[in-house]
Amino acid sequence: MAGEKKQGLQLLGFWVSPFGQRCRIALDEKGLSYEYLEQDLANKSELLLRANPVHKKIPVLLHDGRPVCESLIIVQYLDEAFPAMPALLPAGDPYARAQARFWADYVDKKLYDCGTRLWKLKGDGHAQARTEMVEILRTLEGALGEGRFFGGEAFGFVDVALVPFTSWFLAYEWFGDLSVEKECPRLAAWAKRCAERPSVAKNLYPPEKVYESICGMKKRLGIE
Amino acid sequence: MSEAEAVRVIGLWASPFVIRVLIALKLKGVKYELVEEVVGKKSELLLRSNPVHKKIPVLLHHGKPISESLIIVQYIDEVWSSDAPAFLHADPYTRAVQRFWAQYVDDKGTDDGGKDQAAEQLSAALQLLEEAFVKLSQGKHYFGGDSVGYLDIALVSYVGWVKAVEKIAGVTLLDKAKVPNLVAWADRLCTHPAVVDAIPDADKFVEFSVTYGSFSKPIINGPK
Numbered sequence: 001m002a003g004e005k006k007q008g009l010q011l012l013g014f015w016v017s018p019f020g021q022r023c024r025i026a027l028d029e030k031g032l033s034y035e036y037l038e039q040d041l042a043n044k045s046e047l048l049l050r051a052n053p054v055h056k057k058i059p060v061l062l063h064d065g066r067p068v069c070e071s072l073i074i075v076q077y078l079d080e081a082f083p084a085m086p087a088l089l090p091a092g093d094p095y096a097r098a099q100a101r102f103w104a105d106y107v108d109k110k111l112y113d114c115g116t117r118l119w120k121l122k123g124d125g126h127a128q129a130r131t132e133m134v135e136i137l138r139t140l141e142g143a144l145g146e147g148r149f150f151g152g153e154a155f156g157f158v159d160v161a162l163v164p165f166t167s168w169f170l171a172y173e174w175f176g177d178l179s180v181e182k183e184c185p186r187l188a189a190w191a192k193r194c195a196e197r198p199s200v201a202k203n204l205y206p207p208e209k210v211y212e213s214i215c216g217m218k219k220r221l222g223i224e
Numbered sequence: 225m226s227e228a229e230a231v232r233v234i235g236l237w238a239s240p241f242v243i244r245v246l247i248a249l250k251l252k253g254v255k256y257e258l259v260e261e262v263v264g265k266k267s268e269l270l271l272r273s274n275p276v277h278k279k280i281p282v283l284l285h286h287g288k289p290i291s292e293s294l295i296i297v298q299y300i301d302e303v304w305s306s307d308a309p310a311f312l313h314a315d316p317y318t319r320a321v322q323r324f325w326a327q328y329v330d331d332k333g334t335d336d337g338g339k340d341q342a343a344e345q346l347s348a349a350l351q352l353l354e355e356a357f358v359k360l361s362q363g364k365h366y367f368g369g370d371s372v373g374y375l376d377i378a379l380v381s382y383v384g385w386v387k388a389v390e391k392i393a394g395v396t397l398l399d400k401a402k403v404p405n406l407v408a409w410a411d412r413l414c415t416h417p418a419v420v421d422a423i424p425d426a427d428k429f430v431e432f433s434v435t436y437g438s439f440s441k442p443i444i445n446g447p448k
Contacts, residue, residue, distance in 0.1 A: 054328065054352065063317070066317060068317070068320045068324075069324055070323075070324055070327060073320050073323045073324055073327070074320075076319075076320070076323070077316055077317070077319070077320040080316035080319065081316040081317070094299050094302035094303045095285075095288060095290070095299070097298075097299070097302065098290045098295050098296070098298070098299040101292070101295045101298065102290075102291060102292055102295055105292055105295065106276065139276060
């Protein structure tokens, strides 16, 4: 019915998008029920275009019909609108929160773009992407330190921001001819640890499927 | 340690990202020391404080570094929460909207598409921001309503730069006919005591771009 706003939580996403997966993991970590609406990005729906007119991208969270866009903004929104435990950003510690935001932002700035160059480019471009990827993964491992998770003992904001990309590690390894286990053993161990969490196991696709989907993208773009 | 020594900002007067940190500190009445970088030469202190990105601004609070301007502004808001009205709204949904537009501003502001494209893109972005202002201000003076908020800080930091682009490209971006609310907002906010000293004259920005060649690169990337 026109004008009637749908109540509750809905998430507009795309199955393989790590950005959408961040939101799904956060929703599950918070124990929130929601309706998932898979979007056709080749043929964008009225709902998506109306909910995110500026960027026309997924993910979009709708809460009682009101849209929130940008995955990390959605995750922070869920953390603040549903403050019952667990807190994804460490409560009451502005410095720790700033550090968490910094590393989530680092993932946003560096990882997806570098990964894309790894499977798109050849020659020097590819070699540079490979070098950068190793550096990025090592930097993230440095940030992880000796902790079980990026925030220490508890699974939190940075873990949510990064964990969807662990399904892309295999693709990075195959396209980049590198080994995450060898370059960053602690990061590889963290990935395995996260995979044991129900929220992560439920929402990530097997790495082989991700690799397949990238191969599909390459074909469509006419890249060898 | 003196009061001012407890809070230091590593930066450069011409960077809009540094300007927003200074405005945030001034709004909270926090005394600070500005450690000016030399364009073309990154200091030891900067490299030590922000080894990941090697960029300004960096806030040093009792020696602990915080990087990325919007993350710094949120940190300032949380640490000095009892001083001055909060930058981010109390309501999670409004916060999400403020964060969305601040991110949008940065996406557009750092789009290095060359002089002509820059003017065109800025014009379109300002149109969207004009509409956002009408919605968010609810008839009041600022994006934050009655008080200067997160989005006001994020956007006003570019005003000196926008005025410089107007001079260099010979265009009117802050056009009373097209974006009347933004023009009124900019005029009002630029005379605010916390802002007036943080944003030099447009001519200074023009001079800076003439001295250092490329218009935006030295500012965006910080000193090389």
